[in-house]
Amino acid sequence: xxxxxxxxxxxxxxxxxxxxxxxxxxxVIDNTVLLKTFEVVAQGRSVTLREILETxxxxxxxxxxxxxxxxxxxxxxxxxxxxxxxxAPIEDFSIYYVTSDGLLAWNKLKEAGVFDKHGPASRLxxx
Amino acid sequence: xxxxPLGATAASVLLAIGFTLLCALIEVLAxxxxxxxxxxIPRTQPKIKSCITGKFWLYxxxxxxxxxASTLLAWYQLPRWFPKYFDKLxxxxxxxxxxxxxxxxxxxxxxxxxxxxxxxVMAFQKWTSLIRTPAIGAAIEKExxxxxxxxxxxxxxxxxxxxxxxxxxxxxxxxxDEEANILEARAQDADDPKLYKLxxxxxxxxxxxxxxxxxxxxxxx
Numbered sequence: 001x002x003x004x005x006x007x008x009x010x011x012x013x014x015x016x017x018x019x020x021x022x023x024x025x026x027x028v029i030d031n032t033v034l035l036k037t038f039e040v041v042a043q044g045r046s047v048t049l050r051e052i053l054e055t056x057x058x059x060x061x062x063x064x065x066x067x068x069x070x071x072x073x074x075x076x077x078x079x080x081x082x083x084x085x086x087x088a089p090i091e092d093f094s095i096y097y098v099t100s101d102g103l104l105a106w107n108k109l110k111e112a113g114v115f116d117k118h119g120p121a122s123r124l125x126x127x
Numbered sequence: 128x129x130x131x132p133l134g135a136t137a138a139s140v141l142l143a144i145g146f147t148l149l150c151a152l153i154e155v156l157a158x159x160x161x162x163x164x165x166x167x168i169p170r171t172q173p174k175i176k177s178c179i180t181g182k183f184w185l186y187x188x189x190x191x192x193x194x195x196a197s198t199l200l201a202w203y204q205l206p207r208w209f210p211k212y213f214d215k216l217x218x219x220x221x222x223x224x225x226x227x228x229x230x231x232x233x234x235x236x237x238x239x240x241x242x243x244x245x246x247x248v249m250a251f252q253k254w255t256s257l258i259r260t261p262a263i264g265a266a267i268e269k270e271x272x273x274x275x276x277x278x279x280x281x282x283x284x285x286x287x288x289x290x291x292x293x294x295x296x297x298x299x300x301x302x303x304d305e306e307a308n309i310l311e312a313r314a315q316d317a318d319d320p321k322l323y324k325l326x327x328x329x330x331x332x333x334x335x336x337x338x339x340x341x342x343x344x345x346x347x348x
Contacts, residue, residue, distance in 0.1 A: 043162040045173075046271040048330060050313075054167040084268065086275035090317055093278065093326040097271040100182075100264025103158075107256070 033066075034073040041074075041083050042106035046097035048088075049074070077102070135221045136202065142225035143198035144191060150233060151187045151262070152178060158263035159270065169331055173270045180265035189258050193236070198228025274330075281336045282325035288343040291321045298328060301335050 033056075040055045041047055047055070053070060074096060077083040082102035086095040098106065152175065159173040202224040206213040213220045236251045285294075299307040310327055314320040329336045 040163075044165075044168050045159060045161050045267050046274060047168055050327075051165075051168050055163075055165050084271075086271050088275065088279065088326060090319070090323055090326055092313075092317075092323070093330060095271050095275045095278075097267050098264070099268070100261040103260050103264055104257075107260075 031073065033069050034076060037070050037073040038077055038082065038102075038106070041077070041096050042098045042102060046095055048093050048095055050092040052096065053092075135218070136199075138221040139198055139202050139224045139228075140195060142222060143194050143229050146225055146229040147190050147194045148187055150194075150229060151183065151190060151259075154259055155183055155186070155262050155266050158259060159266040169333065171274075171333065173266055174273075177270040177273060178262075178266040180262065180269055182262045182265040186258055186262040194229045194232060197232035198225050201225075201228040201231075277333060278326060278329045281329040281333070281340055282322060284340050285325050285329075285336065285343070286321065288347065289325075289339070291324075294321065294324055294328070297339060298324060301328070301332055 036056055037052060040052050044051065044055070049071070052074075053067060056070065057066070074083065074085075077096075078085060080101075081099060082105055083096050084099055086097070088094045155178045156173060156175065159178065161168065161172065164170070205224060205227060206220070213223070216223060237255055239251050240253070289297075295307070295311065298310060302310070310324060314323040314327075317323040325336075328339075
């Protein structure tokens with residue numbers, strides 16, 4: 001798969017106005033699955049793990065290895081504060097939603113031309 | 128300017144505040160909407176009450192001074208530019224000042240970026256986006272909490288009222304055989320297949336799940 005490296009400046013000046021004390025951080029997305037996962041959450045705004053898997057690939061949704069990779073990507077996004085989660089008793093129905101930092105990062109990625117603004121997630125980033 | 132009564136100015140200001148609220152609400156609602164349409168993702172969109180958050184009010188407060196200033200500018204300048212038109216409007220002109228002040232200002236500002244020496248020194252688009260995005264993020268968070276709570280509440284309420292066989296039949300009726308078979312296969316991998324199916328139904332078809340719950344409650348009373 002093609003490796004894409006995108007530097008994200010995730011926190012902008014006005015975000016600090018709303019979240020005083022937060023430090024400016026730079027994050028690197030260097031993994032295609034991670035990028036696609038972020039895209040689905042950012043475009044869907046609020047989606048379950050099952051919906052993310054089905055949107056990325058209906059055939060791979062059953063694949064445990066693929067699910068583990070997506071889960072790892074989500075953990076990274078959670079760690080960076082780009083995404084948050086509402087836990088459910090069954091992991092597949094935990095709701096992942098994009099944060100304001102995530103929306104700012106998403107807009108920067110779109111401005112950078114990484115994504116086709118109007119294209120569905122499955123059409124993006126050919127491997 | 129002296130011919131304009133104070134009450135009319137106050138009315139313009141109040142209308143400008145009202146239009147600002149409306150404008151901010153529309154922008155936050157539009158920002159929180161999904162950008163993709165997929166069969167696998169429910170088509171529900173954020174509700175107005177999810178948009179009303181602390182950050183929404185901060186956004187409105189940030190907009191109000193600019194919108195009031197532009198309304199007062201419109202109130203001062205427009206009758207001088209178009210005296211006949213505003214004479215004809217009479218008392219309705221207060222509405223026009225507020226409308227022009229808020230909406231024309233928004234259009235102007237959100238489409239204007241001034242660059243000097245390759246630096247966006249007056250990048251209004253960026254500024255408005257930076258104060259709007261936290262309000263949109265807060266609306267998405269609130270809506271996700273409501274979705275999660277509703278999903279769990281419906282699943283918990285339906286669990287004792289519906290047998291697994293009955294649930295499977297209803298899912299087959301609602302979603303069709305193909306989708307029901309896929310769900311059945313996935314549910315068998317879960318620790319609690321019935322809860323899996325209930326959560327799926329509550330997420331994918333919330334209105335139908337709610338109507339099943341209402342019908343079950345009515346029949347048990």
